[in-house]
Amino acid sequence: MALGGGNWFSQNKILPGAYINFISKATANAALGDRGIVAMALKMDWGIDGEIFEVTAGDFVKNSLKLFGYDYSAPEMKGLRDLFKYAKKAYFYKLNSTTGTTSHATGTFGTAKHSGTCGNSIKIGVSVNADDSNKFDVVTYYNNVEVNRQTVATAAGLVDDDWVNYNKSATLATTTATALTGGAVATITSAMHQAFLDKIESYAVNAIGVVNNELTGGDGISNLNALYATWCKRMRDELGIKLQVVAFNHAADYEGVVNVKNSVSDTGWSAASLVYWVTGLVAATAINASAMNLPYNGEFTVGVEYTQTQLEGFITSGMFALHNVNGTIRVLMDINSLVTTTADKGDIFKKNQTIRVIDEIATSIATIFNTKYLGRIPNDADGRIALWADIIAHHRELERVRAIQNFEDSAVTVEAGTEKGAVVVNDAIDVVGAMEKLYMTCVVA
DSSP states (O other): OOOEEEOOSSSOOOSOEEEOOOOOOOOOOOOOOOOOEEEEEEOOSSSOSSSEEEEEHHHHHHHHHHHHSSOTTSGGGHHHHHHTTTOSEEEEEETTSSOTTOBOOEETTEEESSOSGGGGGEEEEEEEOSSOTTSEEEEEEETTEEEEEEEESSGGGOOOOSSEEEOTTOOOOOEEEEEOBOOBOOOOOHHHHHHHHHHHTTSOOSEEEOOOOOOOGGGOHHHHHHHHHHHHHIIIIISOOOOEEEEESOOOOSTTEEEEOOOBOOTTSOTTTHHHHHHHHHHHSOTTOOOTTOBOOSSSOBOOOOOHHHHHHHHHTTEEOEEEETTEEEESOOBOSOOOOOSSSOGGGGBHHHHHHHHHHHHHHHHHIIIIITTTSOSSHHHHHHHHHHHHHHHHHHHHTTSBOSOOGGGOEEEEOSSTTOEEEEOOOOBOOOOOOOOOOOOOO
């Protein structure tokens, strides 16, 4: 069952669920959720078609070849190596999944398991078995390296593997290893990205990165960034699904979107490729930490030659920028694209550390309510006290890990709403920020 979530303005919601607002303070089960989960939709030469597939950091190192068609150390994997510098787990979607001119490589004895150009690197050879002349050895090669060998009497006995769906009706005969042909990759469209966004809604992630410089005309990259930003706003504000989108050169003016400033100059790579590293970093940075001043440990050549005036402009314009500090490339400020502030959403919402804390609260409290209280606990004084105690325990854990400070139990109240089944929670937190500026006066005698 879909549960309600998102912001509330009046107590008029129809779906059961948790509706939570975060506003700035006016001025003049207590476990915390894991972080480090990302999602990306990419143009791929190999990979699962039409489905979201999960890859852990360990999977990527061990199984990159069969997952993406390239060895972990291959130049084509540079972006994903940057992503997994910090990401613990990723959900990927192959944009060009059997769409348009995308096709599977095929041959006499089988068809590539996945679509794309990597299928053209598969070869299948057949020879008479040395021990039994009534059987055949069917050997599959990828990039001229043997990846599978089967001994069968007829093709009907072949078992599909990580590389080929075999033609069970083929007639086996001695054949020199012959390449499959016809594998191709389609041109990417915004509709393919929309298909990914529709699918990823049901997955819990911390950050989604968008890297693409191929779209032109009505499918242009600026429109693509706007598609992701609009989707993110709907997820956060209407559905209560807390995540951030990382995009290149997109001034969304929204706390849910991180606007990456720096471009990369690596041949064959999108100028937006720093998004890989930033997406992993944004997803994995702990709720009690800031990514500010963190050194870039990725593989791209990042443009960082800026003046102090330009750097100041990046901060005031809501840009996530890297800069040169005595020869080391570092994160300037851990901020999102929010620029316009209001009485309910002040400057503190520009900091990604704040967003991480409030997203943790929203996600964890909603989970507590939806799994323990919704439809199960009476909405009486005892029931509301129990909910209050769980919220207090959660916030105390936040305080223990130094994500919030100066917390008082009295800051949380749980009251009956206007409807029989409604409860209203008022909460106040003080987010701990990382040290950013040192103002020092030294008196010398």
